[in-house]
Amino acid sequence: MKENNLVNSHNEWDELEEIIVGSAQLARVPEKDKGMVAASIGGGYDYFDPNISEFFPEYILQETEEDIENFTSELKKLDIKVRRPEDISINNFSTPDWHCDSFFPYCPRDVLLTVGNSIIETPNLFRSRYFETIAYKETLIExxxxxxxxxxxxxxRLLDHGYNMQDKAQLSLNNHEPVFDAANVIRAGRDLFYLVSDSGNRLGMQWLQNAVGHDYTVHELSPSIYSSVHIDSTLSFLRPGLLLANPARVNEDxxxxxxxxxxxxxxxxxTEYSYSDIKPSSSKWLGMNLLMLSPTLAVVDKHQTELIKLLEKRGIDVLPTLLRxxxxxGGGFHCITLDVRRKSKLESYF
Structure with a gap:
């Protein structure tokens, strides 16, 4: 490994040095591709307000960018380098198997996974996100x-038969090919935890284990914990030995x-709140979607005052931040970021 390697992130909590923060500048509502419909069936709710035909209202994009700019300004005050995606617009694209339009680069955590000195583009659930990592291509080359x-x-290939569109008792993803969102994974040094769910199948977990090799163990998190999409509003690693859990999903069993x-x-x-009359695409538990800047400092939604108090009782200072x-x-502070470099080394915590 070169000494100037810009990628070095082994866990969710060590002191942060460099980060990618997403953008809502070109936020549009993609057509409901098969993956989105299947995940909606499994999760029991629609993604994105059906009354929005294509683009989100301009004020939502402007206010979100204001909030992101304020957030990144606070990070820079802490000498954290911030990168942003390129503003790309890829519409009406095709593969040999299907036609779709694009998502938007708001949540890098969904499409890119940092494991130590590696950065991995993941095989995502939604067809609309097929080419999303193009927004980060120049950064990845660097x-x-x-x-x-x-x-x-x-x-x-994300063919129709790869999705379960019928049986609500089963996961939305069939096990025909490796498919998973990066946000299905949380990291604790040599141990990676992978949620098998509507956004990640077991073939995806097997591919990830093969990709990271013998230095790491990929542990399965059962769909009984949470069967819908992503893990970072269900479990959060705060520091070695301390875990934040969602009481509506996680239990001793x-x-x-x-x-x-x-x-x-x-x-x-x-605390539930709204700055618009548009139907939310994420549950209220996005409020626990926090970002650790160090073992003693967290970025938390400023509305979540009870969570802030809980963290402070555990010796964790909080940077209360707004993301209206x-x-x-569809993304909180952990979702809209990707930590690429922390002051950390590969260790075992279990």
Whole structure:
């Protein structure tokens, strides 16, 4: 590994040095591709307000960008380098198998996964996100040139039969090819935790284990914990030995034994709020979608005062921050960021 390698992030909590923060500048509502419909059936709610025909109202985009600019300004005050995606607009694209339009680069956490000195493009659930990592291509090239290992999972075909559109008792993803969102994974050094759910199948977990090699163990988080999309509003690693859990989803029966070795604190009731009349695309539990800047400092939705108090009791200072339309656009502070460099080394915490 080169000494100037720009990618070095082994967990969710060590002191942050560099980060990618997403953009809502070109936020549009993609057509409901098969993956989105299947996940909606599994999760029991629609993604994005059906009354929005194409683009979100301009004020939502402007206010979101204001909030992101304020957020990144606070990060820069802490000497954290901030990168942003390129503003790209890829519409009406096709593969040999289907036609779709594009998502928007608001949540880099969904499409890119940092594991140590590697950065991985993941094989995502939604057809509309098939080419989303193009927004980060120049940054990824720079990371590679610095010595980082840049790899991409095989592009899935995402054929109709890969989705379960009928049986609500089963997951939305069938196990025909590796498919998973990066946000299905949370990291604790040599141990990676992968949520098998509507946004990640077991073939995806197997591919990830093969990709990261023998230095890491990928542990399955059961759909009984949460069967819909992503893990970062269900479990959050705060520091070695301390875990924040969603009390509506996590309990003694479904949490893996390895995680019972840590102290588990449960998030309080979330404060619900809205800055628009648009139907939210994320649950109220986006309020616990926090970002650790160090083991003693967290970025938390400023409305979540009870959660802030809980963290402060555990010796974690909080940077209360506003993201007015996070639930509308589908991402909180962990979702809209990707930590690429922390002051950390590969360790085992279990």
């Amino acid at each position: 990371f590679m040139q610095s010595g980082a290992r840049w790899i991409s999972a095989p592009k899935p 479904n949490i893996p034994d390895i995680l019972k070795k840590w102290e588990i604190i449960y998030a309080p009731k979330m 339309h996070g639930r509308t656009l």
